[in-house]
Amino acid sequence: MSKCIYAVLDYNKKSALDLKGLDGTGIYSLPYKGISAAVSDMKRDRLKVDNETAAGYARIVEGLMEMHTVLPLRFGTLVKDDSEVAGVLEKYYERFVNNLKLVKGKLEYGLKALLDAEKTTALNEAEDRAGFEQLKGNSPYKKYLIEKLKEHKAGQALIKKADGIIEGVHRPLKELSFLSKFRKMATERIILDAVYLVEAEKKDIFIERFKEIKKKYRDVEFLFTGPWPPYNFIESSNIKKEQN
Amino acid sequence: MDDVIAKSKEVTLLEILDRVLNKGVIISGDIVISVADVDLIYLGLKVLLSSVETMERLRGAPIYSPYQEPS
Numbered sequence: 001m002s003k004c005i006y007a008v009l010d011y012n013k014k015s016a017l018d019l020k021g022l023d024g025t026g027i028y029s030l031p032y033k034g035i036s037a038a039v040s041d042m043k044r045d046r047l048k049v050d051n052e053t054a055a056g057y058a059r060i061v062e063g064l065m066e067m068h069t070v071l072p073l074r075f076g077t078l079v080k081d082d083s084e085v086a087g088v089l090e091k092y093y094e095r096f097v098n099n100l101k102l103v104k105g106k107l108e109y110g111l112k113a114l115l116d117a118e119k120t121t122a123l124n125e126a127e128d129r130a131g132f133e134q135l136k137g138n139s140p141y142k143k144y145l146i147e148k149l150k151e152h153k154a155g156q157a158l159i160k161k162a163d164g165i166i167e168g169v170h171r172p173l174k175e176l177s178f179l180s181k182f183r184k185m186a187t188e189r190i191i192l193d194a195v196y197l198v199e200a201e202k203k204d205i206f207i208e209r210f211k212e213i214k215k216k217y218r219d220v221e222f223l224f225t226g227p228w229p230p231y232n233f234i235e236s237s238n239i240k241k242e243q244n
Numbered sequence: 245m246d247d248v249i250a251k252s253k254e255v256t257l258l259e260i261l262d263r264v265l266n267k268g269v270i271i272s273g274d275i276v277i278s279v280a281d282v283d284l285i286y287l288g289l290k291v292l293l294s295s296v297e298t299m300e301r302l303r304g305a306p307i308y309s310p311y312q313e314p315s
Binding site for chain 1: 255256257259260261263264265267268269270271
């Protein structure tokens with residue numbers, strides 16, 4: 001037997017939360033000085049990591065988000081009993097309160113911009129054909145040199161494309177967001193991987209802005225998702241500092 | 245998440261798993277981040293492999309979002 005903690009809430013009552021936990025028992029809130037933990041009883045001491053369980057966990061956190069401001073806890077946070085849950089709330093109280101204030105009334109959106117790297121390389125090679133022609137030759141050295149040049153040019157084209165996406169897509173969305181984070185060239189194909197924390201009242205404007213921007217980039221595939229609980233905007237480093 | 249603009253079922257699952265397994269508050273020290281019987285269908289995908297590996301490696305230790313610089 002154990003307790004699974006799903007999230008910390010800006011809620012100060014002990015009550016049933018009208019949601020089932022991962023083992024089918026009801027989720028309830030355990031309060032501490034104006035905040036609470038959303039927990040449920042578990043028959044097991046470890047969580048199985050499979051798609052169904054992880055997706056179920058995400059659904060629970062989403063359900064909690066519909067009722068309260070949430071700080072999602074990492075999948076698999078299990079403790080022995082209610083007194084340990086209370087201990088967690090007490091120990092990290094200040095950080096939880098600060099994080100709840102930060103994300104209150106806000107939603108997370110994710111955006112990935114994906115590019116067909118082969119297409120970009122082909123385009124780039126066509127543009128630079130004249131340059132490669134000058135190096136034409138059959139010696140292994142020249143062949144090697146040509147290949148390396150092609151790779152270099154292809155890389156440059158992708159970086160240039162990514163910079164254009166950051167300027168033309170990320171920047172206007174960032175301007176509408178409360179907070180945002182991005183990675184350029186997260187992989188060869190994902191040239192932009194960004195997350196945005198958006199005030200709830202700006203949600204519709206934010207989505208419309210994305211739709212407008214998307215029309216200008218026919219050659220880029222976008223994956224726009226949300227609203228999510230604020231998984232990416234919790235200051236976990238603060239929690240670490242407090243432990244030290 | 246009814247108003248998500250674009251998501252296919254599989255891609256959405258990946259987005260969900262990336263958040264659930266890689267993000268969120270880590271409580272470390274006296275509490276164990278507990279996972280068992282790893283059984284993910286999408287093992288071919290880097291994001292999930294790294295998620296599971298990260299959890300196994302850093303049980304009980306705080307980790308950071310890839311977007312965040314450790315302070």
